[in-house]
Amino acid sequence: MRVTVDVVGEDTHEIELEADGTYADLLEPLEYSRHEVSIVVDGQPVPEDQSVEVDRVQVLRLVQGG
Incomplete structure (x- = not known):
């Protein structure tokens, strides 16, 4: 499966x-x-050990350099 x-x-x-x-x-x-990140699906964070059942996710970096 391909995930964006x-x-x-x-x-x-x-x-x-x-x-x-x-x-x-x-x-x-x-x-x-x-x-250092949270994975979000439809605006809700998801557990990293959960199986992927969607074709698009967002990754929010919690710590960024600067």
Whole structure:
């Protein structure tokens, strides 16, 4: 399955995911730690260990350099 991952304020990525992939699996190619982001679906945060059942998510960075 292909999932669109919108990193808010940054880039949008298309990520290929196994059918049983989790939201945490979406972070691996982006090189973000689970501790520095929240994954949001339809405006609600989702647990990283939950299976992905949508084709678009948002990633909110909690800590940004600057």
